[in-house]
Amino acid sequence: MNLRKILPTAILLLFSQTAVSHNSECLEPTNNEFNRPCIERLIPRSLAVNRTMLEPQASLFTDDSTGSMSAADRPLVAVLGASGRTGVYVLEELKSRDVDIRALSRNIETAKQKVDGDFEWVPADVTDPKSLLLAFEGVDILISTIGSTGGDNSEMIDYEGSINFVEAAKETGVSRIIYMSSIGAGGAENFSTVILNLVANKTMKWKSLGEDYIRNSGIDFTIVRPGGLRGEPGALGIRFEQGDEVIGWIPRGDVAAVMVESIFNDDASNKTFEVINDESLPIEAWKDEFINLKEGEFGKIATGDLPTTYWLTPLVILLAIIYLIRRRKKRA
Numbered sequence: 001m002n003l004r005k006i007l008p009t010a011i012l013l014l015f016s017q018t019a020v021s022h023n024s025e026c027l028e029p030t031n032n033e034f035n036r037p038c039i040e041r042l043i044p045r046s047l048a049v050n051r052t053m054l055e056p057q058a059s060l061f062t063d064d065s066t067g068s069m070s071a072a073d074r075p076l077v078a079v080l081g082a083s084g085r086t087g088v089y090v091l092e093e094l095k096s097r098d099v100d101i102r103a104l105s106r107n108i109e110t111a112k113q114k115v116d117g118d119f120e121w122v123p124a125d126v127t128d129p130k131s132l133l134l135a136f137e138g139v140d141i142l143i144s145t146i147g148s149t150g151g152d153n154s155e156m157i158d159y160e161g162s163i164n165f166v167e168a169a170k171e172t173g174v175s176r177i178i179y180m181s182s183i184g185a186g187g188a189e190n191f192s193t194v195i196l197n198l199v200a201n202k203t204m205k206w207k208s209l210g211e212d213y214i215r216n217s218g219i220d221f222t223i224v225r226p227g228g229l230r231g232e233p234g235a236l237g238i239r240f241e242q243g244d245e246v247i248g249w250i251p252r253g254d255v256a257a258v259m260v261e262s263i264f265n266d267d268a269s270n271k272t273f274e275v276i277n278d279e280s281l282p283i284e285a286w287k288d289e290f291i292n293l294k295e296g297e298f299g300k301i302a303t304g305d306l307p308t309t310y311w312l313t314p315l316v317i318l319l320a321i322i323y324l325i326r327r328r329k330k331r332a
């Protein structure tokens, strides 16, 4: 074993994650946060989006007469990903509310066959901004439960797709976005986030950046981050958390219930939070928990880079081993 050859290779390998990572140039070294103008530069030119970043708007049900909807109106709610496994629960939840519903899908014929019920189906593809402008016409509230499927990748759907639907929402006057993300999008140093970024095309990084674009859109938002999706809806209590430090499970139906309730609860405005089942909580108690969530709390954006804690310790150990081996050799 030639130590002189191994050492530089090992160091190169450990640092390559940071060095070649997509946008490490946008990380502020002082606070390990993204630099916003820099992130904006990363937006693909072909998207030709309006890059203005507004302050979050007033909540949906205020008396603001300039808003596109007043409390007296029956809002039109559009659902991106309506044919998906969470989307169908969202449609069911919405049916029991006083709203008009527009279900969106890339392929409305297939979607109609998959989903029971008499919904207004409109074509929409988040990779096609023009389709979104048509689909969002007259829409007050947008719910997204989309996810990258098949050959699509997370960058295209979770990140560029979010940019596209936010920009279309701005243009068409959508006043509220309710977005289904995932636990880990705010847990840059969580083991699962790091692993997913390493092995699955930096999927959590793109979810993080997609979320961030929504948060900074100027449109009133609620971002719901579920844990692993499994189980029977309505069977257990639901725990809200912030800071992205929990792991757990939650059924898709429960996620849909939280997302739809968020429309009608002013305390859900401009908040990002994790949701998991917790059998120690009363089943309906979560409905009173929105008020305890904080605005501006979303954890740490997953950059896709290998966090320092993950490479520093192995590097120190490696150097110590090399030092000990060399010292032993010298003595021999």
Ligand SMILES: NC(=O)c1ccc[n+]([C@@H]2O[C@H](COP(=O)([O-])OP(=O)(O)OC[C@H]3O[C@@H](n4cnc5c(N)ncnc54)[C@H](OP(=O)(O)O)[C@@H]3O)[C@@H](O)[C@H]2O)c1
Binding pocket: 080, 081, 082, 083, 084, 085, 086, 087, 104, 105, 106, 107, 111, 124, 125, 126, 127, 145, 146, 147, 148, 149, 152, 157, 161, 180, 181, 182, 183, 226, 227, 228, 229, 230, 252
């Ligand atoms: N699996 C988990 O444990 C887990 C945990 C936390 C969070 N999540 C996240 O939760 C979200 C929903 O998951 P799910 O399993 O309920 O979803 P799903 O059943 O995979 O459905 C995803 C939907 O996204 C839509 N979609 C895909 N590409 C699109 C595009 N380019 N434009 C418009 N719509 C598009 C599809 O609709 P059409 O085909 O009709 O267009 C599809 O119905 C995903 O983002 C996922 O990453 C998953």
